[in-house]
Amino acid sequence: MSNEERHVNDNHSQKKPKKLLDRAKEILRRKHYSIRTEEAYIGWMVRYIHFHQKRHPQNMGVPEIEAFLTHLAVEGNVSGSTQNQALNAPLFLYRDVLDIPLEVPFTLPLREWNF
DSSP states (O other): HHHHHHHHHHHHHHHOOHHHHHHHHHHHHTTOOOOOHHHHEEEEHHHHHHHHTTTTTTGGHHHHHHHHHHHHHTSOOOOOHHHHHHHHHHHHHIIIISSSOOOOOOOOOOOGGGG
């Protein structure tokens, strides 16, 4: 085997796992979500992660989602529909990307919540 062939084989065996948001984009596309939904969900995922000082979502859960939504409602003064979208993005992240089921206590439309 030549040095070039070894180098090519080494590169294939050292594939890095895809980054979290790249995996999210891939799954959104595989599930045929619209490009606008993809852009919105990725944006909310980034905001959620940054809000929690870039902690990995795998190390967070429902309390962190609640804190993020409360911040949006109180500090960001966002509408109920925006809060619903901000909720659905991390839920998609946990359910479809990380395969982590969450016990979510959000049963009412968020605009009816008193944050």
